Amino acid sequence: MENRGEAATTALDETRLMDHPDSTEEIPILDIAPALSGDPAGLEAVARELGEITRTIGFFYLKGHGVPDELVDRVFRESRRFHALPAEEKAKVAHRFTDSFQSGYVPPATPRKAGANVDIIEKAKPNLLAKYLVTLERPVGHPEYKPMNVWPENLPGFRETVSEYHAAILNLGRSFLPIWATSLGMPKDYFDKYFGHPHLTLSLLNYPPQKVVGDRQYGIAPHTDNSFMTFLAQSNVPGLAVRMPSGHWRMVESIPGTFLVNTGNVMTRWTNDVYLSTKHRVINTADVDRYSIPVFFGPSGDALIECIPTCITPDRPARHAPITYRQLREWYYGLRD
Numbered sequence: 001m002e003n004r005g006e007a008a009t010t011a012l013d014e015t016r017l018m019d020h021p022d023s024t025e026e027i028p029i030l031d032i033a034p035a036l037s038g039d040p041a042g043l044e045a046v047a048r049e050l051g052e053i054t055r056t057i058g059f060f061y062l063k064g065h066g067v068p069d070e071l072v073d074r075v076f077r078e079s080r081r082f083h084a085l086p087a088e089e090k091a092k093v094a095h096r097f098t099d100s101f102q103s104g105y106v107p108p109a110t111p112r113k114a115g116a117n118v119d120i121i122e123k124a125k126p127n128l129l130a131k132y133l134v135t136l137e138r139p140v141g142h143p144e145y146k147p148m149n150v151w152p153e154n155l156p157g158f159r160e161t162v163s164e165y166h167a168a169i170l171n172l173g174r175s176f177l178p179i180w181a182t183s184l185g186m187p188k189d190y191f192d193k194y195f196g197h198p199h200l201t202l203s204l205l206n207y208p209p210q211k212v213v214g215d216r217q218y219g220i221a222p223h224t225d226n227s228f229m230t231f232l233a234q235s236n237v238p239g240l241a242v243r244m245p246s247g248h249w250r251m252v253e254s255i256p257g258t259f260l261v262n263t264g265n266v267m268t269r270w271t272n273d274v275y276l277s278t279k280h281r282v283i284n285t286a287d288v289d290r291y292s293i294p295v296f297f298g299p300s301g302d303a304l305i306e307c308i309p310t311c312i313t314p315d316r317p318a319r320h321a322p323i324t325y326r327q328l329r330e331w332y333y334g335l336r337d
Helices: 004-019 040-056 069-083 087-093 158-183 265-270 325-332
Strands: 029-031 059-063 096-098 101-106 130-135 199-207 220-223 229-234 240-243 249-251 259-263 280-282 290-298
Touching: 029 040, 040 059, 040 158, 069 130, 069 158, 069 199, 069 229, 069 290, 087 101, 087 130, 101 199, 130 158, 158 199, 158 229, 158 290, 265 325
Parallel strands: 029 059
Antiparallel strands: 059 259, 096 101, 101 130, 130 199, 199 290, 220 280, 229 259, 229 290, 240 249, 240 280
């Protein structure tokens, strides 16, 4: 019989650790430049390091990525411009789901859908953050083109800058595919067929100050990402915390010139739970708003996510049934059973 008192205490302790991070465990720094140099030895070395990080922590700082600091600074300026617009202007680019992919504006404290990502913290209050999302569309004129994004009017330069940054992260995400494949003992081009038209959702996030910590209130509640991997650009306002291998949580610093990168649930399913998808959350206790820009990178909607052969052994059979990326997203967001 379950000891309900013990289970409640464990949940309470876990919530306390999430709300009051005290870990001093290190989040590693990964330099991707040797893997991009064309030197096979550089690719092998980065792949080994990436595999070790993802088996044990699931988060790392990325340097050597080639995305100009100037472009990152510009997209942060555009984010601040957007979030400073009157509420009625932002409401004109309302949030939408198209084929399980998101775009548009989500106001602060919007109730969440009852999906698989909701109950990680039982009865958590609506997240305090506001966000504006842009996802990757087919080119106009393509047979499968669907208009997905909604852009604010009367904000000159916004669409151009956000689109430029979006494209830069798409290139960065694709550059990781041979590194991931090498880390798993597969041919370098193994993932290419799954990323013909990848998922790429950019989110401009705005967290207001939060003076009271606790009572299941978060800027964004503890969760795992449902992507293949996530590239996060941070401002200098703290608030993000990550669950470390000890079970304690660590506050995440901002290191200039780097992205904070984490793997998501797709990677976990593809690797038969060998690679991690790690919980993280945000509480902004500063006196000013916090801005951050995650970009969620995933395969094509029809990509079949099934265990990679090198991650299956007689002692570790496949733990997950095959599922398309679209179906996984629909399940995650509560759009299907």
